[in-house]
Amino acid sequence: MFDSRGDDQQIVDGLHAFIDQEILPIQNRLKSHFEDQRLYYGEDGRESPLVTAARRDARQKAAQAGFYTMFCPEQFGGANLGMRLWYVCWESIFHRYGAPTTQLPYFVLSHFTSGPHEVWEHASEELRAEIMPRLSNGELQGCFGLSEPDAGSDSWMMRTRAVRDGDHWIINGSKQWTSWSPTADFVMVYAVTDPGMFSQKRGGITCFYVPTTTPGYRLESVVKMFGHVGGEEGILSFTDVRVPDTWRVGDVDRGFDLAMLGVRHGRLANAGRTIGLARWAMDKAIDYAKVRRAFGKAIAEHQTIQNYLAENTAKLYAARAMAVDCATKADEGRNVRTEASIVKLFCTRAAFEIIDACMQIHGGMGFANETRLYAAWIQARQCFVTEGTNEIQLRSIAQNLLKGRVDLSFA
Numbered sequence: 001m002f003d004s005r006g007d008d009q010q011i012v013d014g015l016h017a018f019i020d021q022e023i024l025p026i027q028n029r030l031k032s033h034f035e036d037q038r039l040y041y042g043e044d045g046r047e048s049p050l051v052t053a054a055r056r057d058a059r060q061k062a063a064q065a066g067f068y069t070m071f072c073p074e075q076f077g078g079a080n081l082g083m084r085l086w087y088v089c090w091e092s093i094f095h096r097y098g099a100p101t102t103q104l105p106y107f108v109l110s111h112f113t114s115g116p117h118e119v120w121e122h123a124s125e126e127l128r129a130e131i132m133p134r135l136s137n138g139e140l141q142g143c144f145g146l147s148e149p150d151a152g153s154d155s156w157m158m159r160t161r162a163v164r165d166g167d168h169w170i171i172n173g174s175k176q177w178t179s180w181s182p183t184a185d186f187v188m189v190y191a192v193t194d195p196g197m198f199s200q201k202r203g204g205i206t207c208f209y210v211p212t213t214t215p216g217y218r219l220e221s222v223v224k225m226f227g228h229v230g231g232e233e234g235i236l237s238f239t240d241v242r243v244p245d246t247w248r249v250g251d252v253d254r255g256f257d258l259a260m261l262g263v264r265h266g267r268l269a270n271a272g273r274t275i276g277l278a279r280w281a282m283d284k285a286i287d288y289a290k291v292r293r294a295f296g297k298a299i300a301e302h303q304t305i306q307n308y309l310a311e312n313t314a315k316l317y318a319a320r321a322m323a324v325d326c327a328t329k330a331d332e333g334r335n336v337r338t339e340a341s342i343v344k345l346f347c348t349r350a351a352f353e354i355i356d357a358c359m360q361i362h363g364g365m366g367f368a369n370e371t372r373l374y375a376a377w378i379q380a381r382q383c384f385v386t387e388g389t390n391e392i393q394l395r396s397i398a399q400n401l402l403k404g405r406v407d408l409s410f411a
């Protein structure tokens with residue numbers, strides 16, 4: 001398997017050393033919380049304030065060390081390091097720390113949904129001056145509110161509206177599935193601003209910055225999933241929320257393009273996250289297969305187990321090659337809209353299949369809390385739906401293909 005090269009490898013090594021020395025000690029101090037969801041979440045399903053504080057601490061340490069913003073534009077203290085390294089770093093974090101210990105390492109790189117990102121270049125000068133220093137230093141954490149109860153895959157069913165009122169806007173509506181909203185300082189909320197354009201699917205959506213202290217904003221509830229006693233996703237409501245025009249992000253009626261700019265970065269991050277977890281699961285499966293014995297020999301000597309391992313390795317190689325090719329093309333300034341969909345579809349599927357086979361190799365131990373394979377399995381499975389479902393990726397790949405817009409040349 002190929003790995004990152006030259007300078008990239010130095011950055012990845014530095015990132016790992018930083019996490020080992022600065023982030024894991026914070027996590028270890030709260031070990032019992034991270035390992036027991038009855039301590040991790042409170043009665044209302046929100047995470048414990050101790051966990052929120054630890055996460056902020058991790059972000060701030062990563063910002064001080066220069067890792068948090070390294071993929072952001074220079075004006076936000078970043079180094080614009082590019083998509084190839086972005087993918088490699090996400091994969092390397094999840095491969096090295098795996099399902100049991102990525103809770104805080106997950107936050108050392110800023111993500112478009114919650115931290116500084118190039119989407120903020122589209123904010124007004126006033127807003128950037130107000131929040132960027134505290135967003136870039138890791139103090140503030142946001143969330144990304146696009147999906148709604150009746151508008152998931154189909155954003156054209158969005159009901160949240162923003163109406164101009166002089167130099168302000170009044171926002172009414174609701175959002176659902178908003179990740180990290182229970183602990184967010186602000187929401188990037190997407191609302192219909194031109195119903196005419198919107199009904200013709202020509203735009204008409206605008207993005208606004210809404211601090212969670214704004215009158216009329218409410219976190220209605222926390223969405224709990226997979227039998228957990230709490231969650232990170234929330235249902236939000238906006239009732240006559242009044243925001244100044246300077247809190248608009250991007251052009252009026254062009255919000256959807258802005259959302260997609262972030263989502264494309266998110267798709268590569270999710271590919272890295274799931275493939276990293278799949279590599280972690282493979283390491284465990286290889287070790288286990290060598291020591292677990294059945295019918296007089298190590299299970300690694302049974303052909304079927306070897307086939308699982310070999311199939312997984314072929315999938316890993318294909319997925320990583322595809323992701324790195326797509327990221328490299330993006331760094332060359334090429335439009336990778338279709339490639340990003342292909343990567344998201346293929347990598348999340350491959351990762352889920354690989355992790356699932358690794359569970360099978362572990363027999364009953366594959367389901368035991370002790371191995372934590374289930375946590376990787378859940379994360380990969382969720383990624384079939386987040387950042388656009390895999391069916392929507394198929395739809396957009398096919399649409400672009402039929403319009404002759406798919407370019408399968410190598411980077």
Ligand SMILES: Cc1cc2nc3c(=O)[nH]c(=O)nc-3n(C[C@H](O)[C@H](O)[C@H](O)COP(=O)(O)OP(=O)(O)OC[C@H]3O[C@@H](n4cnc5c(N)ncnc54)[C@H](O)[C@@H]3O)c2cc1C
Binds near residue numbers: 180390
């Ligand atoms: C863990 C998690 C975190 C999330 N975080 C965020 C977040 O931070 N911010 C945010 O805005 N949203 C977030 N989402 C929402 C996510 O983007 C939506 O769940 C997703 O877009 C799908 O919408 P839906 O759940 O309403 O499913 P639906 O749109 O109702 O789809 C149901 C099923 O129908 C399929 N389907 C729909 N249309 C088509 C079609 N044209 N062709 C074929 N199949 C189709 C879908 O693929 C799916 O299988 C999150 C979701 C999850 C699960």
